[in-house]
Amino acid sequence: MFLASQTKSGLEYYERLLKSAGSLSNLFSESDEPYLYYRFVENLFCKSFKANNLSRSDTSVDASKNKLGIGIKTFSFRQGNTFEKIAEFNKSSLSLRKLQEEEIIKEITKLRNERIKTTQRIFGLDNMIYHCVARRKGGMLIYELPMDLVNLDKISNLNPDGNIINFKDGKNEYKYNISKSTLYKKFTADKIILDFDVEILENPFNQLEKMFKDIRELVFSPIKEQEHIFLPLYSYEKREKKVFEKSGLNQWNASGRPRNLGEVYIPIPAWIHSSYPSFFPPKDVKFALKLPNGNKLKVSLCQQDSKALMSDPNKALGEWLLRDVLGLEEGEVLTYAKLEGLGLDSVVIYKNGDGNYNIDFTKINSFENFKNNIDATDNSD
Numbered sequence: 145m146f147l148a149s150q151t152k153s154g155l156e157y158y159e160r161l162l163k164s165a166g167s168l169s170n171l172f173s174e175s176d177e178p179y180l181y182y183r184f185v186e187n188l189f190c191k192s193f194k195a196n197n198l199s200r201s202d203t204s205v206d207a208s209k210n211k212l213g214i215g216i217k218t219f220s221f222r223q224g225n226t227f228e229k230i231a232e233f234n235k236s237s238l239s240l241r242k243l244q245e246e247e248i249i250k251e252i253t254k255l256r257n258e259r260i261k262t263t264q265r266i267f268g269l270d271n272m273i274y275h276c277v278a279r280r281k282g283g284m285l286i287y288e289l290p291m292d293l294v295n296l297d298k299i300s301n302l303n304p305d306g307n308i309i310n311f312k313d314g315k316n317e318y319k320y321n322i323s324k325s326t327l328y329k330k331f332t333a334d335k336i337i338l339d340f341d342v343e344i345l346e347n348p349f350n351q352l353e354k355m356f357k358d359i360r361e362l363v364f365s366p367i368k369e370q371e372h373i374f375l376p377l378y379s380y381e382k383r384e385k386k387v388f389e390k391s392g393l394n395q396w397n398a399s400g401r402p403r404n405l406g407e408v409y410i411p412i413p414a415w416i417h418s419s420y421p422s423f424f425p426p427k428d429v430k431f432a433l434k435l436p437n438g439n440k441l442k443v444s445l446c447q448q449d450s451k452a453l454m455s456d457p458n459k460a461l462g463e464w465l466l467r468d469v470l471g472l473e474e475g476e477v478l479t480y481a482k483l484e485g486l487g488l489d490s491v492v493i494y495k496n497g498d499g500n501y502n503i504d505f506t507k508i509n510s511f512e513n514f515k516n517n518i519d520a521t522d523n524s525d
Contacts, residue, residue: 406462
């Protein structure tokens with residue numbers, strides 16, 4: 145697993161900062177278990193072990209290093225046997241509820257497996273694990289588990305219990321909550337790597353006052369969020385999301401001149417240019433776009449009104465999106481149902497200070513939420 149290959153100094157730093165954060169638990173909770181905010185743990189993990197922070201990508205992992213993907217879980221120990229959420233299927237919930245219990249489990253496990261495979265393709269990962277930080281009374285313990293695919297051929301012990309369907313696959317135990325459209329996995333602490341006590345300060349406010357008593361003036365500067373925009377991987381037809389068969393990510397299928405099977409573009413709505421006029425370079429000016437796997441594409445804005453983000457060569461973007469990430473065969477038309485099943489339908493593009501750009505995938509409705517926030521801001525002026 146991951147921690148066994150890390151440096152002693154990295155492990156000591158990780159444990160020390162976890163203890164420090166846990167000692168302030170009474171700022172937030174009166175529990176005898178240390179309080180940890182999951183984003184803090186993700187960021188600390190990446191800093192301690194010099195891992196890539198993928199937590200903003202909304203995929204199956206939060207970090208990566210040396211082609212290993214790591215999903216970081218923070219939860220209460222509960223005697224080493226706890227069911228924790230590993231996937232949600234809200235957008236598929238209506239169609240799933242029409243199925244029988246066995247069909248539901250087959251469908252959601254297929255979707256879960258495909259999301260894991262898609263994450264591996266996005267970031268170029270060879271393997272994936274769970275890194276678990278479990279909070280116990282007066283301390284914490286850490287263990288790691290493989291992030292297994294569900295073995296569809298060995299699903300057994302199907303046990304519907306009201307709103308819950310329990311099942312096994314010969315290696316792991318799962319449960320699916322029908323009303324929440326959520327899949328849970330049993331996390332068992334068989335091999336604990338770290339186990340340490342945490343001294344929870346009775347009055348952490350006094351400690352904070354001591355830390356700052358000699359500082360006469362504090363200046364808190366807000367963290368400047370990296371400039372970014374969201375773009376949809378779809379269009380609309382009669383207010384319904386749709387990937388058109390002959391444009392956008394299916395541009396390769398358009399009529400007219402012969403086209404490469406990787407020819408695609410990401411659509412850029414007109415309001416993006418009016419709301420963010422200086423975000424992109426001018427039309428036809430090439431710039432570097434770094435992919436989640438570390439590779440770079442040469443891209444530019446194309447077509448009338450700069451409505452398309454395309455690569456040079458054009459097939460490079462399609463080969464990455466359609467083949468490497470979405471796993472489509474050559475000549476297979478992308479549908480919105482495919483995106484919905486994977487739990488992603490948008491990308492986010494970050495603008496770096498050096499004029500280069502990064503692209504990442506985002507979950508369902510990310511583009512709509514982004515647009516709604518812009519609309520709300522405009523209406524408040």
